[in-house]
Amino acid sequence: MLSFLTNSSFVLANLEVGEHFYWQIGGLKVHGQVFLVSWFVIAILVIASLLATRNIQRIPSGIQNLMEYALDFVRELAKNQLGEKDYRPWVPFIGTLFLFIFVSNWSGALVPWKLIKLPAGELAAPTNDINTTVALALLVSLAYFYAGFSKKGLGYFAKYVQPTPILLPIAVLEDFTKPLSLSFRLFGNILADELVVAVLVLLVPLFVPLPVMLLGLFTSAIQALVFATLAGAYIHEALEGHGEEHEEH
Amino acid sequence: MFDFDATLPLMAVQFLLLMAILNVIFFKPLTKAIDERSEYIRSNEVDAKERLAKAEALAQQYERDLAESRKQYQATIAAAQSEAQAIAAQKIAEAQQLAQAQREQAQKEIGEQKQAAMTALEQQVEALSQQILNKILMGV
Numbered sequence: 001m002l003s004f005l006t007n008s009s010f011v012l013a014n015l016e017v018g019e020h021f022y023w024q025i026g027g028l029k030v031h032g033q034v035f036l037v038s039w040f041v042i043a044i045l046v047i048a049s050l051l052a053t054r055n056i057q058r059i060p061s062g063i064q065n066l067m068e069y070a071l072d073f074v075r076e077l078a079k080n081q082l083g084e085k086d087y088r089p090w091v092p093f094i095g096t097l098f099l100f101i102f103v104s105n106w107s108g109a110l111v112p113w114k115l116i117k118l119p120a121g122e123l124a125a126p127t128n129d130i131n132t133t134v135a136l137a138l139l140v141s142l143a144y145f146y147a148g149f150s151k152k153g154l155g156y157f158a159k160y161v162q163p164t165p166i167l168l169p170i171a172v173l174e175d176f177t178k179p180l181s182l183s184f185r186l187f188g189n190i191l192a193d194e195l196v197v198a199v200l201v202l203l204v205p206l207f208v209p210l211p212v213m214l215l216g217l218f219t220s221a222i223q224a225l226v227f228a229t230l231a232g233a234y235i236h237e238a239l240e241g242h243g244e245e246h247e248e249h
Numbered sequence: 250m251f252d253f254d255a256t257l258p259l260m261a262v263q264f265l266l267l268m269a270i271l272n273v274i275f276f277k278p279l280t281k282a283i284d285e286r287s288e289y290i291r292s293n294e295v296d297a298k299e300r301l302a303k304a305e306a307l308a309q310q311y312e313r314d315l316a317e318s319r320k321q322y323q324a325t326i327a328a329a330q331s332e333a334q335a336i337a338a339q340k341i342a343e344a345q346q347l348a349q350a351q352r353e354q355a356q357k358e359i360g361e362q363k364q365a366a367m368t369a370l371e372q373q374v375e376a377l378s379q380q381i382l383n384k385i386l387m388g389v
Binding site: 020025028029030031034035038042045046049050052053056058060064067068071072075091092093095096099100126129130131132134135136138139 | 251252253254255256257258259260261263264265267268270271272274275276278279280282283285286289
């Protein structure tokens with residue numbers, strides 16, 4: 001278990017976790033497989049958007065209909081979390097979060113990446129790399145700090161001591177637990193799902209993994225929804241001052 | 250597994266770029282399209298409601314006109330009928346009077362002729378009785 005946590009590869013038969021396809025950029029090391037799949041995801045989103053908005057019709061059809069449905073979905077999500085008044089400027093952020101995570105998760109579950117061999121590591125959903133989820137979670141933190149400061153200026157800090165200064169440590173702690181829980185929830189769910197599928201495929205290659213794969217699709221969608229919803233909830237909390245506690249998933 | 254490196258900031262930058270791109274090619278145009286559509290639907294609905302109200306007002310107007318003209322023609326028919334009845338009654342009365350007069354005339358004529366016939370008969374009876382008397386007296 002210790003080797004599992006430290007920076008080493010965890011090999012179960014031919015299952016690899018913690019193996020990375022390193023790229024060297026200047027003096028920096030990056031995980032190439034994460035970027036390859038994330039570019040694939042970005043390409044899908046950009047191409048779908050371009051196709052949908054190439055020829056906008058008043059009566060939508062085909063891909064425009066699909067993307068309008070997606071837009072409506074994230075708009076509703078943002079509206080539910082942030083309220084009618086100030087949800088509009090946050091739709092691109094929350095919407096992009098949802099779409100990127102959702103397409104990433106599903107690309108990991110649906111595209112047979114194993115067919116493409118890499119020198120090291122393997123292609124998978126970008127969200128099963130802790131770097132991606134922490135990056136997204138930190139962006140959410142920045143976003144809600146930005147929301148709070150742009151709305152109230154330095155008065156935003158008042159929320160830390162608002163009900164009583166006794167809760168100050170907890171309020172400060174919250175700012176750390178929020179990105180932590182966001183990133184680990186997504187990372188853990190996606191990685192665990194891929195591991196379970198991989199192990200089952202290893203043990204019984206036919207039919208048996210299918211229900212777990214379906215469950216994986218479901219979990220992936222739910223995790224994207226949860227991430228976007230919580231991002232909206234945190235931003236709303238920053239905009240509104242100390243809000244009620246939000247349910248953690 | 251938990252090896253953080255330059256992937257993290259690069260991924261964040263990449264995500265922000267994606268957000269900027271999607272904002273331009275996806276969120277803005279489609280939001281505009283959806284808003285325009287709902288605006289179009291709203292204005293069309295208002296327009297249609299106005300037209301519906303107008304049509305309903307017109308229908309009511311026609312209904313009223315129709316009722317009025319129905320009343321009018323019923324009144325006209327009633328007037329014509331009563332007039333016709335009056336004329337018919339008058340004609341009948343006239344005809345009855347005429348018939349009465351003619352009958353009276355005829356009865357009078359019959360009476361006169363009867364009278365004349367009676368007198369003629371009386372004269373003949375007189376003459377015959379005279380002749381009979383003469384014959385009987387001559388035989389005596």
